[in-house]
Amino acid sequence: MSEAVIRIESLFKAYDTPAGPFPVLKDVNLSILPGEFVAIMGPSGSGKSTFMNILGCLDRPSEGRYFLAGSNVAELGKDATAALRNRTIGFVFQGFNLLPRMTLADNVALPLVYSGIGHAERRARAQEMLDKVGLGRYAGSLPSRISGGQQQRVAIARALVNRPRLILADEPTGNLDSHTSHEIMEVFRELNEEGITVVLITHEGDIAAFAKRQVRFLDGEIVEDRPTLSHDLSPAGGRGTQPAAPLPPAGEGPGERATPC
Amino acid sequence: MLGAMLHEAWRAMGANRLRTLLTMLGMVIGVGAVVLMMAIGQGAQYAVAQTISSMGSNIFVVLSGFTSTGGVRSGSGNAPTLNVSDANAIAELDGVDTVAPVHWGSVQMVYGPNNWNAWVQGTTPAYLDARSWPIADGASFTDSDVRAATRVALIGRTVAQNLFGDENPVGKTFRIGQAPFTVLGVLAPKGQNLEGRDQDDLVVMPLTTAQRKVFGTPFQGSVRQILVKASSAEAMPAVEKSIEALLRQRHRLRDSADNDFTLRNLTAVADTAAETTRVMSLLLGAIASVSLLVGGIGIMNIMLVSVTERTREIGIRMAIGARERDILAQFLLEAIIISVIGCAIGLILGVGGALLVNQLAKMTVVVSGSSVLTAFAVAAGVGIFFGFYPARKAARLDPIEALRYQ
Numbered sequence: 001m002s003e004a005v006i007r008i009e010s011l012f013k014a015y016d017t018p019a020g021p022f023p024v025l026k027d028v029n030l031s032i033l034p035g036e037f038v039a040i041m042g043p044s045g046s047g048k049s050t051f052m053n054i055l056g057c058l059d060r061p062s063e064g065r066y067f068l069a070g071s072n073v074a075e076l077g078k079d080a081t082a083a084l085r086n087r088t089i090g091f092v093f094q095g096f097n098l099l100p101r102m103t104l105a106d107n108v109a110l111p112l113v114y115s116g117i118g119h120a121e122r123r124a125r126a127q128e129m130l131d132k133v134g135l136g137r138y139a140g141s142l143p144s145r146i147s148g149g150q151q152q153r154v155a156i157a158r159a160l161v162n163r164p165r166l167i168l169a170d171e172p173t174g175n176l177d178s179h180t181s182h183e184i185m186e187v188f189r190e191l192n193e194e195g196i197t198v199v200l201i202t203h204e205g206d207i208a209a210f211a212k213r214q215v216r217f218l219d220g221e222i223v224e225d226r227p228t229l230s231h232d233l234s235p236a237g238g239r240g241t242q243p244a245a246p247l248p249p250a251g252e253g254p255g256e257r258a259t260p261c
Numbered sequence: 262m263l264g265a266m267l268h269e270a271w272r273a274m275g276a277n278r279l280r281t282l283l284t285m286l287g288m289v290i291g292v293g294a295v296v297l298m299m300a301i302g303q304g305a306q307y308a309v310a311q312t313i314s315s316m317g318s319n320i321f322v323v324l325s326g327f328t329s330t331g332g333v334r335s336g337s338g339n340a341p342t343l344n345v346s347d348a349n350a351i352a353e354l355d356g357v358d359t360v361a362p363v364h365w366g367s368v369q370m371v372y373g374p375n376n377w378n379a380w381v382q383g384t385t386p387a388y389l390d391a392r393s394w395p396i397a398d399g400a401s402f403t404d405s406d407v408r409a410a411t412r413v414a415l416i417g418r419t420v421a422q423n424l425f426g427d428e429n430p431v432g433k434t435f436r437i438g439q440a441p442f443t444v445l446g447v448l449a450p451k452g453q454n455l456e457g458r459d460q461d462d463l464v465v466m467p468l469t470t471a472q473r474k475v476f477g478t479p480f481q482g483s484v485r486q487i488l489v490k491a492s493s494a495e496a497m498p499a500v501e502k503s504i505e506a507l508l509r510q511r512h513r514l515r516d517s518a519d520n521d522f523t524l525r526n527l528t529a530v531a532d533t534a535a536e537t538t539r540v541m542s543l544l545l546g547a548i549a550s551v552s553l554l555v556g557g558i559g560i561m562n563i564m565l566v567s568v569t570e571r572t573r574e575i576g577i578r579m580a581i582g583a584r585e586r587d588i589l590a591q592f593l594l595e596a597i598i599i600s601v602i603g604c605a606i607g608l609i610l611g612v613g614g615a616l617l618v619n620q621l622a623k624m625t626v627v628v629s630g631s632s633v634l635t636a637f638a639v640a641a642g643v644g645i646f647f648g649f650y651p652a653r654k655a656a657r658l659d660p661i662e663a664l665r666y667q
């Protein structure tokens with residue numbers, strides 16, 4: 001069995017609030033293998049984004065261990081975590097987060113600037129990525145000139161430009177209509193087929209159905225972790241926000257936890 | 262990497278053009294003021310240094326006449342208490358290099374239709390040595406001219422221009438009253454003295470000629486002043502004491518009596534003047550530096566605003582792999598670019614202003630390479646110093662907080 005890209009061991013996260021520590025993640029354990037396509041689901045406030053930010057090395061856990069591509073993230077310095085964000089992870093946000101004053105090509109090339117790659121290669125690779133997401137002809141435009149779906153494609157191109165092993169996406173389709181959402185999900189599926197590990201958060205069952213594995217959070221705990229079933233994919237599943245599979249009682253969450261490695 | 266960063270800094274500055282320009286304006290004014298004030302200050306120092314070197318070095322002047330206790334000179338140079346033999350005696354003292362007795366007054370000179378009122382110094386050829394005053398054209402008179410009281414004269418540039426216009430004065434003859442005088446030479450120009458008087462508005466002639474044929478004095482051999490050049494700066498205090506002792510003894514003054522002459526150390530006067538201009542120039546520089554400081558604070562202010570405005574952008578950059586030092590460098594570079602461009606413009610305006618002052622106010626200004634370099638170094642320093650805090654603030658942002666910032 002190949003080594004997990006992500007291995008989370010008894011992870012806790014509490015936010016410091018004026019009223020004292022506010023626990024958000026409680027004893028989360030999860031492993032994700034190379035080439036997996038995971039959808040993280042769960043109600044609002046259940047800690048999905050908090051979890052994703054820790055996966056993305058943007059935030060640190062209060063307790064527990066996180067191994068990314070074999071190295072313990074807690075032991076890495078700031079520059080090393082920046083390098084992980086730069087080369088190992090590609091992050092896609094709900095709000096696209098393109099820099100408004102830069103052309104699409106410059107936006108896509110930005111991670112390469114921080115890897116110290118020269119101008120000519122930056123241009124070439126940015127163009128290649130834009131072509132890949134079907135927006136090559138907009139390379140010189142500003143983000144405000146294209147639609148939301150197109151902006152999200154550009155954001156995906158940016159996440160891909162440094163050839164990461166892992167794509168993390170926090171509600172990448174949250175701001176898009178269902179047709180555009182499906183187009184974006186097709187892009188993720190293709191990337192996954194090329195061997196990139198994809199982890200994304202979604203509220204939508206039909207979006208989650210693109211993934212091969214679904215992990216459900218409730219109140220900061222993983223309450224369900226299962227492969228995508230064939231009926232998740234059926235059109236009958238619609239695009240309902242209710243989980244397709246019956247949700248076990250919250251208290252039994254830990255029992256449901258399955259660790260694939 | 263640097264190319265990409267410069268490009269980005271340029272774009273960020275261009276996004277808020279007016280704000281960038283106004284921030285730059287602070288630097289422009291600061292650097293312009295410093296350059297201008299340094300040019301004026303150094304110009305003043307240069308002018309004083311010129312004047313001092315035109316005076317000759319290590320010079321005393323002994324004036325005939327009293328000094329009242331309050332320091333107010335009562336008719337000094339009028340009462341004829343000094344004479345040529347005093348001068349000869351001083352010349353024998355240790356540490357004395359050159360001595361020149363001087364008798365002076367003002368006269369009306371006539372050449373053809375031209376009239377000119379000039380200051381006449383009757384003296385010996387040693388006078389020109391003591392004051393290190395070269396002859397620009399022609400030759401000096403000699404000791405034998407002094408012995409024979411010949412009617413010859415050296416004239417200053419101002420006299421030459423006013424009396425002779427475009428003609429070459431050497432060999433020409435002008436008149437004082439009915440007496441003809443031959444111009445032997447024209448003195449090299451010296452400009453103003455420390456009191457602002459034109460030193461080139463002058464006629465120098467043999468002492469005896471002035472005494473007997475121009476002014477006519479009832480006291481044979483009396484002079485109004487004696488110029489003494491000491492052999493070195495170190496010798497000056499001793500020479501000053503021995504001149505005073507010698508003259509008191511020669512004039513038979515009782516211990517209780519005041520001096521009947523005034524001894525002035527011109528070098529000391531010059532040093533005071535030099536010190537005054539030095540302080541003035543420092544003061545001008547200091548005042549101008551305040552505006553540079555204000556310009557720097559302006560940069561800091563705008564950079565802080567910019568960091569706040571771009572918090573989200575900083576978060577995005579961090580999320581895609583920017584290290585702290587990348588963010589630090591980005592904002593620092595912006596501050597430095599603003600201050601260096603501001604400095605370049607300020608430099609041009611400062612130098613232009615200095616030239617204008619030179620043209621309009623006829624003041625000496627000096628723009629030295631070192632003051633230009635200093636201005637650049639200071640501007641880069643201001644950029645780094647005042648840009649560092651905002652840049653570090655940006656670099657230390659928490660990526661999650663920054664991304665959440667609306």
Ligand SMILES: Nc1ncnc2c1ncn2[C@@H]1O[C@H](COP(=O)(O)OP(=O)(O)OP(=O)(O)O)[C@@H](O)[C@H]1O
Pocket residue numbers: 015016017022024042043044045046047048049050051
């Ligand atoms: N910086 C913070 N400080 C304090 N509490 C926070 C902070 N960020 C999130 N929380 C709280 O932590 C809990 C989990 O937030 P999180 O954003 O992870 O939820 P989520 O599952 O992503 O929800 P959604 O589906 O609405 O995006 C929420 O109750 C939220 O209020």
Ligand SMILES: [Mg+2]
Pocket residue numbers: 048049050170
């Ligand atoms: Mg969320």
